Amino acid sequence: xxxxxxxxxxxxxxxxxxxxxxxxxxxxxxxxxxxxxxxxxxxxxxxxxxxxxxxxxxxxxxxxxxxxxxxxxxxxxxxxxxxxxxxxxxxxxxxxxxxxxxxxxxxxxxxxxxxxxxxxxxxxxxxxxxxx
Amino acid sequence: xxxxxxxxxxxxxxxxxxxxxxxxxxxxxxxxxxxxxxxxxxxxxxxxxxxxxxxxxxxxxxxxxxxxxxxxxxxxxxxxxxxxxxxxxxxxxxxxxxxxxxxxxxxxxxxxxxxxxxxxxxxxxxxxxxxxxxxxxxxxxxxxxxxxxxxxxxxxxxxxxxxxxxxxxxxxxxxxxxxxxxxxxxxxxxxxxxxxxxxxxxxxxxxxxxxxxxxxxxxxxxxxxxxxxxxxxxxxxxxxxxxxxxxxxxxxxxxxxxxxxxxxxxxxxxxxxxxxxxxxxxxxxxxxxxxxxxxxxxxxxxxxxxxxxxxxxxxxxxxxxxxxxxxxxxxxxxxxxxxxxxxxxxxxxxxxxxxxxx
Numbered sequence: 001x002x003x004x005x006x007x008x009x010x011x012x013x014x015x016x017x018x019x020x021x022x023x024x025x026x027x028x029x030x031x032x033x034x035x036x037x038x039x040x041x042x043x044x045x046x047x048x049x050x051x052x053x054x055x056x057x058x059x060x061x062x063x064x065x066x067x068x069x070x071x072x073x074x075x076x077x078x079x080x081x082x083x084x085x086x087x088x089x090x091x092x093x094x095x096x097x098x099x100x101x102x103x104x105x106x107x108x109x110x111x112x113x114x115x116x117x118x119x120x121x122x123x124x125x126x127x128x129x130x131x132x
Numbered sequence: 133x134x135x136x137x138x139x140x141x142x143x144x145x146x147x148x149x150x151x152x153x154x155x156x157x158x159x160x161x162x163x164x165x166x167x168x169x170x171x172x173x174x175x176x177x178x179x180x181x182x183x184x185x186x187x188x189x190x191x192x193x194x195x196x197x198x199x200x201x202x203x204x205x206x207x208x209x210x211x212x213x214x215x216x217x218x219x220x221x222x223x224x225x226x227x228x229x230x231x232x233x234x235x236x237x238x239x240x241x242x243x244x245x246x247x248x249x250x251x252x253x254x255x256x257x258x259x260x261x262x263x264x265x266x267x268x269x270x271x272x273x274x275x276x277x278x279x280x281x282x283x284x285x286x287x288x289x290x291x292x293x294x295x296x297x298x299x300x301x302x303x304x305x306x307x308x309x310x311x312x313x314x315x316x317x318x319x320x321x322x323x324x325x326x327x328x329x330x331x332x333x334x335x336x337x338x339x340x341x342x343x344x345x346x347x348x349x350x351x352x353x354x355x356x357x358x359x360x361x362x363x364x365x366x367x368x369x370x371x372x373x374x375x376x377x378x379x380x381x382x383x384x385x386x387x388x389x390x391x392x393x394x395x396x397x398x399x400x401x402x403x404x405x406x407x408x409x410x411x412x413x414x415x416x417x418x419x420x421x422x423x424x425x426x427x428x429x430x431x432x433x434x435x436x437x438x439x440x441x442x443x444x445x446x447x448x449x450x451x452x453x454x455x456x457x458x459x460x461x462x463x464x465x466x467x468x469x470x471x472x473x474x475x476x477x478x479x480x481x482x483x484x485x486x487x488x489x490x
Binding site: 058061065068101103104106107110111113114117118120121122125 | 262270271282
């Protein structure tokens with residue numbers, strides 16, 4: 001469900017509104033609308049999480065980090081890549097929890113975030129040297 | 133050098149106040165010691181966050197590394213660490229430290245803590261400090277949290293059960309005064325070091341990176357190495373303060389004391405912002421105000437103290453982002469060494485700092 005919902009703004013919002021600089025109020029509404037859509041989908045996902053796990057006030061941060069990581073790996077704006085990366089992270093995390101022990105599962109997630117960012121940075125650095 | 137006599141007198145008065153504080157407020161030793169540790173946190177954060185413009189949310193990593201390095205050194209000099217933490221069983225033993233063991237451990241543990249944190253900063257700095265903006269912020273956040281989670285899973289250093297700092301021998305009596313003076317001396321060392329650094333070309337290079345990194349690099353500055361050096365200096369000082377923190381709190385929880393991203397990690401940023409980013413006195417003032425407010429909230433709003441603190445954070449970040457000294461600098465630019473030609477500027481109230489901010 002969230003896949004078409006994430007696709008939808010890119011189809012529904014007219015091209016001129018995304019490419020050119022629309023008037024400030026239109027842009028603000030666009031941002032507000034997109035953010036609202038994101039909040040709605042997240043809320044629905046949160047309800048599903050509450051069905052599977054015990055909940056506590058600090059449950060949010062690991063999910064935020066995971067979401068950020070998935071988007072970085074997939075590349076910003078690449079919706080199909082996000083789906084693949086999300087499936088990959090889910091599998092990798094549970095495998096890590098199985099191999100390293102469940103106490104290191106979150107540590108693995110956060111370390112992977114650092115590794116992904118460092119890797120991305122190294123790749124960008126390599127590109128820059130190539131340009132030199 | 134020609135330092136005005138008022139300035140020397142001011143510094144001397146502050147140092148005397150610092151020495152006298154534990155006698156003036158004898159009931160608040162540990163809170164005052166924490167205040168000086170907060171000064172170190174805020175000053176070191178400001179070195180990389182305010183002066184070089186790199187908003188790091190993972191400086192708590194160095195505090196945690198220092199905390200554990202110091203405690204493990206103190207324990208490891210006398211006992212087997214795995215036995216002490218119960219990783220190999222043997223909970224029944226009582227671990228005692230005599231006077232030379234305890235003081236020697238502390239004297240060795242604090243430099244080891246600084247060294248360990250500095251090495252960690254050197255290792256990660258090369259990788260992490262090439263990133264910019266949000267990527268750097270998120271990456272450092274990830275570093276801090278990941279380190280906390282690893283410490284919470286590592287049996288040898290006590291895992292999630294935490295690690296108790298060595299018990300001080302009874303003969304030494306109450307050590308809170310010693311901790312206070314150690315923290316005070318560390319705060320002075322930090323202040324002097326950072327003030328000296330900022331008066332050299334190195335400080336100018338940091339500010340150049342903050343203002344326009346691409347231009348700084350095009351001018352031939354080795355920007356990554358400058359950032360790594362600044363981060364390492366911050367890390368050494370943070371590591372020593374972490375070692376003190378562990379001995380002050382007496383119990384090292386991996387997530388609530390050592391790698392406490394939700395408390396110290398956020399607070400150190402907040403204190404620097406409250407006082408004024410990119411100034412030398414700002415973090416000191418910010419830390420003092422913050423620590424007093426925090427203790428007041430804890431006493432009078434117990435149960436809602438975190439809510440009050442969170443509200444304060446939101447209010448400061450949204451409505452008061454330039455901080456106390458930033459606001460003063462806009463109001464009285466002459467006192468900060470900015471000379472303004474009011475006649476040429478045309479309008480009497482237009483300060484250049486404000487013009488630059490808009």
